[in-house]
Amino acid sequence: MPGLLSLDPGGDLEVLFERQSGGRRSRGSSVSSTCTVGRDEPVQTIFLDLSSDDEVIDLTIDDSETTTAQIKYGEHALTSYRGPSGIIKPGDFVEVQQVKIGKYQVNFILISAIVRTIMGEHKIRGIPYIRNRYLCNMLPKKRNEVCQILHFDKDDVTRAPTLVDANIRFVRKPHTLIITNAIWPQHSAASPCVGLVHDQAGEGCVAEETDPLVCRWKFEIRSLRQAAMFKPLEECLVRVHESEVSEAKYRVAEAEISNIWRGRSFPGGSWPLEAEERPTTDIKTNGHRPTPRRASQKYTLFDSFAGAGGVSRGAKMAGLKVTHAIDKAAEVWPTYRTNFPDTRLFQGSVDEYVRAERRCPRADFLHLSPPCQFFSPAHTRESVHDDTNIFALFSCGSLIDKVRPRIVTVEQTFGITHDRHRMYLCTLINDFTQYGYSVRWKIVKLCTWGSAQDRKRLIMIAAAPGERLPPYPDALYSENGAGGLKPFVTIREALQGIRQSDPLHNTSTVKHFEPPRPPYNPDRLAGTLTTSGSDSCYPDGTRDFTLREFACLQGFPWYHRFQGTRTSIKRQIGNAFPPNTVMVLYQHLESWLLKQDGMTRHQPSSNNIICLTDRAHDDIQIIDTPVGYSPRRQKSVRQQNQSYRMYRSGMHEPLEIEDHTTAEAYAPAQGGSMAIDLTW
Structure with a gap:
């Protein structure tokens, strides 16, 4: 069999047998697996198919060698194994070679089981770990820091992470593993060469061989099984939580970590700002948390790259208070000020804001929507704005450090996940992890959150040090109402509330087609709107959409006002994050924070x-x-x-x-x- 090895007859090996797992494994009952390990071929490899523009990446997986179960049918479990590097047993943390998961090099395995197969091959099976410096720049490159890799099959009812196999011949030596939720450099090795790694040539350092390894992060991949393939649905880098640290000396209270990072927080929301009039929480001392919250109390939002106010509008619809906004495009300033006169709008770039503001309020939420044109799959030739858009992406880290929000949301084109732009996505993720933020990312079809468009976007959610990382909102809509959900919002439903007298809805001024274009059924999703306004027409085929109709298809309420020329307004609408889907996202996140704060929503008196x-x-x-x-x-x-x-x-x-x-x-x-x- 390819990938299986026999033991040398004369080898100095001592094997203690514990038990045999009975039964015969049939070809139709293969168990969950991620990768295989062999001697003469590339092993434990997940192939990433990025040849299409689909947002889902295929992971090709051999289904024969790894499992969520510790013992497979026909295998013998061993209590220990003596080899050239000494005796190893379940629970040991060992270094391995020639083990890969896709592009990621597995460096260590926390052994769950040692087995002997029916072919006489000996393997270790367990949870894989990788040195931070090999994780494609998603984590700071610090020496002797490792990250746990957890792969979950969405359909696996056990919800157990998949275990990887490694041939016993590729096991080097045991190491000491420290699991802690403390922020670096606490508990890091004291050797002089331990610190930042600027290249991958650090293996020769004595500290690499002798000092303990420290794990503060988990890299989780959640995938959907399709035959012998997995399609990743969601990925996240999560800080180890204090509840996962078994040894008290390596455990730090999450409230203390949060207090060190951003100072005092206001359970239930930091608006209004009259802190002396409201109960507050000194997170370090875990003070009093009132319930329910005050009638006027709200969580605050800092909206960067605000544009025409799509995120601000959706957040306000969700019940948040938008206190600050940034955008450098002069054409959007009149629109934003018209709709949000009480929000402090900084008219400039993020870098200019960071340099100009000496102090910045600690907003509860920060939203980032850096320009996405360069990373879009539709971007096929160079533009004079490419460098500017890339630099805008790199400015996100400094704003995170300035505002230090509890929760960060990001909206980007799914094209940034493609192989040619993957380095930019990894850099963006590093902007969060360098400050200790946990972060998750996945591509969302916005129609499942109420958009009338067949539009998909990369949505990221990050949580500050000391905060739990929220999950994504559940889908609320599905095709034809499948699964007990509401049916997708259609073109007809998105447009039906518009009146002829509404602003920007003068049908006599839009382009009419002679002869008319073929009509189509409006009881379906619209295509993705672009900054040019899309190539679609009104369902009867006689005319173009009005600006108000474009805005409603993009999820803006009828009362959101726009300023500028027709071309400018189309661009403002096309660049916006649909407000009705933003509302779904922030309603979910507000509920999450209220639960974390131990608060309930204000309930008005029945007399009111x-x-x-x-x-x-x-x-x-x-x-x-x-x-x-x-x-x-x-x-x-x-x-x-x-x-x-x-x-x-x-x-x-x-x-x-x-x-x-x-x-x-x-x-x-x-x-x-x-x-x-x-x-x-």
């Missing part, structure tokens, strides 16, 4: 609630028109069906009375009906 579905209030009208903004839009309980559709397609934002918002109740001329006027 009017139920509009009550027939007793059937004559109440809600007038939610901004000051100086027309036409006036009235919604009553008789329009429940329309309101539901507007909310479902992301066109409706729950209104609130705060800041400069006022409410006025009056009786219009229509028979004394009650009306509530909310103006902002």
Whole structure:
């Protein structure tokens, strides 16, 4: 059999047999595996197929040698094994050679089992580890620091990580492993040559052979099995948590780590800023945490590369307070200021902001949407803006250090995951891990979060030192409502709330087609909108989309206003992160932080609630028109069906009375009906 070796008859080996796993393994019952190890061929290799523009990477895997189970059918488990490097046993941490997982070199294995196969081959099986410096620059290159690699099969009901095999001949020697959640350089080896590694030529250092190895990180890969293939769905680099550290001397309280990194935090949100009027938490002393939070209390967002305000709008719809924003493009400043007059907008680049601001507020959330054109699969030739866009990506690390948020979100084109741009993705990940942020990344089809487009984006979530890393929101929508979810939002649903009198919706000024283009069914997803506005047309084929229709297809609510020329507004819309999907993301993250803070949402008194579905209030009208903004839009309980559709397609934002918002109740001329006027 290829990849299997026999032992030398005259070798100095001592084998202690423990048990045999009974039963015969059939070809149809292969167990979960990731890789194989052999002598004369490249081993433990996962092949990455990046030949297409699909966001999913194929991992080709031999299904015969590794497993989530410690013992396979027909194998003998050994209590120990004596070889040239001494006696090894389960629980030992050993160095290995000629073991790879894709491009990653496996350097060590924490042994779960030692086995003898029916072919007489001896193997170790366990969890793989890699030196940080070999992890494609995703972790700081520090000597004698290692990272655990955990591969999970999404469909494996045991939820156990896959174990890798290594032939006993490729085992070198045992090492001491320290598992800690402390921030480097705590517990790092004291040898003079231990520190930053600027190249991969550090193996000759004495410290590499004698000093303990320190593990502070886990690299997790979650994949979907398809026959003998795995398709990775999600990857993450996660700091070891204090609950995973068994020895007390290597354990540090996560609250203390958080306090050292960003100082005092406000459970339930840091808005409003009058800290002396509200209970706060000194994380280092784990003080009092109130529940529920105050009515006006909110988590804050710092929106960088803000553009026309897609993220700010979605975050506000989710209930966050947008306090700061940055963008250097002059064409978006009027649009942003019109929609968010209370947000402090810095008109310049991220680098200019970092240099100009001596102090920066500790926002709860930071969002990064650096320019993506250079990394897009559609980018096939050089542009004069390429270098500028790349430098913008490299500025993210300095802003993270400046703001020190609890949670960071990133939106980017999925093209950055392709092989030709992978180095930039790894550099971006390193911007987080160098400060101790855990980070996860995957490509999301935004239609599963409510977008009316068949649009996919790379979404990253990062958590500060001392914070738990949130998962992604579950899918809310599916094709035809499969799996008990809502059906995808269609073109028809995204456009149905628009009125002829709405701003930017003058159908007489858009391009009309003679002869008309072929009509199409609007009960489907739209294609991805671009900065040029897409090549699609209105469903009846007679005309182009209006700017308001483009905005609604991109997930903007009807009241979001745009400033600029038609070309500029199209560019602003096309560059935006769809606000209705942003709302889904931040509602999920807000719930996560509330749970971590031990808080609950504010529940208003029943005396302050009017139920509009009550027939007793059937004559109440809600007038939610901004000051100086027309036409006036009235919604009553008789329009429940329309309101539901507007909310479902992301066109409706729950209104609130705060800041400069006022409410006025009056009786219009229509028979004394009650009306509530909310103006902002």
